[in-house]
Amino acid sequence: MTEVLNIISKYAIPLILLVIPVYALAKGVKVYSVFTEGAKEGLKVSAMIVPYLVCMLCAIGMFRASGAMDWLTNIINPITSLIGLPGEILPMGIMRSFSGGGAEGMMSDLLTMYGTQSQIGRIASVALGSTETTFYVIAVYFGAVGITNVRHSVIAGLLGDLASLIASAVIVNAMWF
């Protein structure tokens, strides 16, 4: 299992890099100009992240420096360690359901604090990448057509988020720790 996942991590992007441009060229797409034109969008997305990241990283950084983060993790560690999840990640895991930018800020904080290849850094990365911001998605898509009674959507979304958090811890621990 670990081997398969490692192979996917190693070759997924190179494969995409080979297949897409070649296929597009064969289809007559002007690859270079389409690429550079589309890449401008990435600049916009990056610029949009700035306020969220500054806002969240400063708040989290202060929260950590004050010692309050240690209290919080001391309280939740005994519970989350049952599934092999370091308590440091739980705040980000909860934030994930509410705000994508907020969760990205919290993950950046974890990555700078503990390193990208630490247990915490890896679990946080997998957890952030494996789900979407439930409440944002519900607000945008149901809001657009005027749905106000969302039935069981919130439950399904949040259980999916919880599953992604647990799965991230289990997978990362099985692969590296």
Add this chain to the structure above:
Amino acid sequence: MMNFIWVGLVAIAVIAGTVTGNIAAVQEALFSFAGTAVEIVIGLVGVMVFFTGLMSVMEKAGLCEKLGKAISPVMRLLFPDVPKDHPAMSSMALYFAANILGIGNAATPFGLKAMADLQTLNKTKHIATDAQCMILAISTTSITLIPVTVLALRSAVQVEGAAEVVGPVILATTISTVVGVGVTLLLNKSKKYKLENVIERERAAGTLTINEDYIGNDPIKL
């Protein structure tokens, strides 16, 4: 919600910092993390720009349509209430394909179109149908193959090993999607959330509104 979380974080930090005598460190954290945040963004711009460029090549090459066709058998299983030739089927297939390929922002218009197409099959104006709940469950649990933002954030801190999480992310997101879809299928039929029961409850409460744009052959009469 975010207002309370953010103000709570800052207020607790200041109060706890004063109590523990760490208030100088709290202040320093503000200044140093403001800088760190910008450094991280500068570090991620390159990766972000590269991948959005690649995504637009993918889109132009018609890979969305191709993938959409490939997943249509699964779609019929997940959306039994949507007629095979209804426009919602193709707009949903496009939306999922765009999501799988990771065309984040470009996927949103497809999703909105799919939702609007599904609304024509909704007897009520404001209660989500089974199909609408299903498309939501699939999008909130994410089906993206390459987590571009995560890779960009990781490489901003350290390039080495930035992509090592791609395989684990694909497995974890598959698990979360299976859970989200499973819960949706299960609760579709539960007493509390079954569409007919929800409609009856709203009718009894007098809050039910009929969708005039419903195109099916089984409209509700108030």
